[in-house]
Amino acid sequence: MQLDQDFEQLATERPTATRRDPEQVLHEVFGYESFRPLQGDIVREVVNGGDALVLMPTGGGKSLCYQVPALVRPGTAIVISPLIALMQDQVAALRELGVKAAFLNSTMDMEQARATEYALTTGELDLLYCAPERLIQPRTIELLHNASISLFAIDEAHCVSQWGHDFRSDYLQLSMLAGEFPGIPRIALTATADERTRKEIAERLSLTQARHFVSGFDRPNIQYRIAPKTNANKQLLDFIRAEHDGECGIVYCLSRNKVDSTARMLADKGFTALPYHAGLNAEERARHQERFLREDGVIIVATIAFGMGIDKPDVRFVAHLDLPKSLEAYYQETGRAGRDGKPSTAWMVYGLQDVIKLRQMLEGSLGNDQFKRVERQKLDAMLGLCEVTSCRRQVLLRYFGDDLQEPCGNCDTCLNPPETWDGTVAVQKALSCVYRTGQRFGVTYLIDVLRGSENERILQSGHDRVSTYGIGTELSANEWKSVFRQLVANGYLRADPEGYGALQLTERCRPLLKGEETVWLRKDPVQKKTSSGRSSSGRKSFAADQIVDQAAWDHLRACRKALADNQGVPPYVIFHDTTLFEMMERRPRTIEELGEISGVGAAKLEKYGETFLKAVAELETL
Structure with a gap:
């Protein structure tokens, strides 16, 4: 059976008996020299058996906060994740690193599920990803009691908040883990939670005694821009053509009809644009998401149903054609841009009708007075960001209790102060x-x-x-x-x-x-025509700004794409753009030199080292 063969192969790729220190795991498995700020403290807390509530911006390295302890502590780490796509993505990436990871979800047949359950109970897994609705089933609880569990990681923990934008009722029952599995550390992680939501997460997940680790919410590589809506389609086209032509992005719309029409419009203009919303059948949604993850230059046009947990690092822009309902939703959605730390854009147009529509939806909802009062406050905060004349980033961060002392210099109100x-x-x-x-x-x-x-x-x-x-x-x-x-x-x-x-x-x-x-x-700014390839803000894309040898860059990407297609995984699972960029800059000649590049761990060095050394050597002949 294929799953049994996979587990057997993974078992031979990396010994299970050794319990290494976290820094050793970080370097040997993931290929990084040191932890980012707070990561090391969080990892040590969980490795030592403590509970943790982690708030860290998208792209800040939340996954490592439980993946490293999972490889240090004895037993299997159980990761609760709300989306099938996220599980599959992370499991594929971990297996590429030589980590014994698997998932349990509704896409599996009975034979596959039993093979995974057997691997869990026999100690063959380092990490097992599971949806909350499956975890809370009595059969799954019994299965976990028969296994050696190292820790529980509750990802996207803001889903437990009934005031939040991604509430999932199954998350409410995860508090039972404290009683069912006393002594096993639990770590809850999210990128989006104000102080009220953090308190709610701690209470609902029985983590009131957990240490809180709150990283800064700032994503300095993202440029925030909001403009009055005049002709949304033309504004979107001008923006993509001027700044992100040929690059990957996400466009958010409020309705399914608008998603479909916007995707058609972009496709008619020569872009690879695909719709994503709940009205499409599951196969079509999965196919579109797969293309977005694996192909270059794909634009997904979606409702908010798309994106949570998507680990694609090179999303260069997130555009909103409709106003989000809250700053939490806006921050979460824009945070899907630039996970690799490279310059990216959060661009939005909004108009009076957006405000009227959201106000009417709010007042016409079936929620009680308290619910409506909270929702009004959230919408008012969102509108405040749109109409502010000072630094947008300061307003956004202040909402989450984060203080930016000086204006950021990388939002539209800083670059072009409004009159x-x-x-x-x-x-x-x-x-x-x-x-x-x-x-x-x-x-x-x-x-x-x-x-x-x-x-x-x-x-x-x-x-x-x-x-x-x-x-x-x-x-x-x-x-x-x-x-x-x-x-x-x-x-x-x-x-x-x-x-x-x-x-x-x-x-x-x-x-x-x-x-x-x-x-x-x-005073609304007058829209200026932009010259080809340049934006009104003077920005260029990451590729145009950083890549001085396009032929070399394309050659390394082609090598990565061939390996990814052969493995059946997205290209970034092989290596991130930042790793390829460092290869292009440093031109390693030996396995040892290649191993010194960030993101090249031991397993990937063994799998792909010779292939990429050959590709780097070929750069001299281009």
């Missing part, structure tokens, strides 16, 4: 127009009244005779849209909860109407 203007009079006109027309109309109609349009609808309603008719000709229609967007975003106006997009006054606007407050508004 502000005294909008007090314009705001009074806008609010008065909403009131004079009966609080029954949407923004397009209100702008027509303010600008004195003579369309038939206004004339029939008699609104050409209200005092606010024609008093707003000093601003263009787009400038008025900006005014109304900021009034809704800042809570001076609200969308009618019954629907139809009608705008209504809130209590907060009283001081403005009475002239007791001054309002400064953000």
Whole structure:
């Protein structure tokens, strides 16, 4: 049976008896010289039998925090993961390193599952990945009691939070691990949790006595950019063509229909763009995800159903065509860019209709008052990031309790500080127009009244005779849209909860109407045309910025791709781009020199060393 052969092969590749120190495992297995900040402390805590709650940004090295202890402590580490794709991806990567890893999930037939269970109970596995719904089954609990368990790792631990954006009810039952397996260390990990969510994770997983390890949330390699939505498709095309042509990215949309239409639009323009949402059958979703992981330059257009735990390091951009519901969701989704630490972009366009739609969805939800209050606060924080005139990164990090002392210099508001203007009079006109027309109309109609349009609808309603008719000709229609967007975003106006997009006054606007407050508004930037291959921010892609010998780079990537196709794994499982880049720069001539390159562990050196030494030698003839 294939699984038995796999386990037997892995057992011969690396001895099981030795219990090495963490630094030795890090170097020999994973090919890294030293731990990143906090990693070493977390690893030692778990190796010594302690519990841990870990908050570390995407790409910060969370997986090593339980994978290294799993190879140091005796027994099998059980990793609870919410997604099948994540399990398969990580198991494939670990096996390439010579680690004895497997998963249990619904894709396996009975024979495969039994082979994996047998390998667990006979001590043949270092790590076993399992979905929470499978773990909590009585049969699985009994199986674990018959095995030697080294630790439990609960990945994507924010899924336990009922206030969170990725809540999964099965996670709530994982607290039973403390009672069922006392004395076995547990480590919960997430990239996204504010202080309230961290407390909730600790309580719901019975980790109130665990040590908390909170790494900084900053991802300095990601450039955050948010622009007003004018023509979303054209804006997206201009952005990709100018900065990320031929590179891998993710585009998020709120609805399935928009996902499909955006993917078609990009494909029609010559990009390899694939849709991903729950309306597609499981086979098509799996096929699209597989192509995204294994091919270069693929763009996935998706709802938020895509991406959690995806370990692809070279996603160069994440684009949002619709406003996320919270900063947690925004941070989680944008964090899928640049896991390799190279320059990447988090780009978003949003408009008034996004705000209105999300406000209506929130108010029309079935949640209780407390739920709606929390969700309003989350949406307000998201809108605050969009409309801020200071450093966006400081605002984003402050939300998660992280303090950035100086402006980052790598977001749009730092690179091109927005202008502000005294909008007090314009705001009074806008609010008065909403009131004079009966609080029954949407923004397009209100702008027509303010600008004195003579369309038939206004004339029939008699609104050409209200005092606010024609008093707003000093601003263009787009400038008025900006005014109304900021009034809704800042809570001076609200969308009618019954629907139809009608705008209504809130209590907060009283001081403005009475002239007791001054309002400064953000001036939307004028969109500038970009020259070919360059962005308005002056950025270039990682490849254009770093690769000085394109032929050499392409040759090493082709070598990696051939090996990956032969092994049936994504190329980055063989070596990350950063490892290839170091090979190209250092040009190793011996196995010893190749082994000194970051990311080249003992197993990969033995498997691929001669192949890559030959490929590096061939660079001299290109």
